[in-house]
Amino acid sequence: xxxxxxxxxxxxxxxxxxxxxxxxxxxxxxxxxxxxxxxxxxxxxxxxxxxxxxxxxxxxxxxxxxxxxxxxxxxxxxxxxxxxxxxxxxxxxxxxxxxxxxxxxxxxxxxxxxxxxxxxxxxxxxxxxxxxxxxxxxxxxxxxxxxxxxxxxxxxxxxxxxxxxxxxxxxxxxxxxxx
Numbered sequence: 197x198x199x200x201x202x203x204x205x206x207x208x209x210x211x212x213x214x215x216x217x218x219x220x221x222x223x224x225x226x227x228x229x230x231x232x233x234x235x236x237x238x239x240x241x242x243x244x245x246x247x248x249x250x251x252x253x254x255x256x257x258x259x260x261x262x263x264x265x266x267x268x269x270x271x272x273x274x275x276x277x278x279x280x281x282x283x284x285x286x287x288x289x290x291x292x293x294x295x296x297x298x299x300x301x302x303x304x305x306x307x308x309x310x311x312x313x314x315x316x317x318x319x320x321x322x323x324x325x326x327x328x329x330x331x332x333x334x335x336x337x338x339x340x341x342x343x344x345x346x347x348x349x350x351x352x353x354x355x356x357x358x359x360x361x362x363x364x365x366x367x368x369x370x371x372x373x374x375x
Contacts (some may be wrong), residue, residue: 209241231320232353256321278360286352290343290370297337299354308357315351343370
């Protein structure tokens with residue numbers, strides 16, 4: 197039923213837009229008041245639909261990366277400099293059953309990571325967010341998981357051996373891509 201709802205909505209709006217012409221054809225009398233009522237109804241529908249869409253958009257993704265951006269900005273430059281000094285690069289890969297993260301230092305060797313956590317989720321909502329348990333093996337971090345095809349975001353937080361925190365947001369595409 198939910199698949200047919202958009203079509204019913206479009207048909208309903210089309211019928212409503214055709215209503216003034218139907219009234220004119222049936223009554224042979226279509227006044228300015230009829231047109232004013234019709235225009236008011238149309239603008240009302242547009243405004244209501246926009247409000248519903250905005251509420252649904254904000255309800256599924258509030259757009260927040262941090263709880264308080266002012267507080268986060270106070271240490272941003274210092275943390276960015278420390279993170280840049282590490283020179284780490286994170287490369288994700290997904291084979292359909294396992295997510296693998298390769299964290300390399302400036303020489304391309306596996307970085308010395310004391311701890312790692314990551315949140316994997318969709319860019320548009322948080323209901324699919326998961327925090328997989330990564331296991332370090334052979335210079336790579338492995339976590340078994342199933343990702344549906346599409347765009348995913350990986351929020352990586354790693355701590356270096358010296359205690360420096362490394363954070364990165366990675367856009368990742370899982371599944372078959374149509375070119």
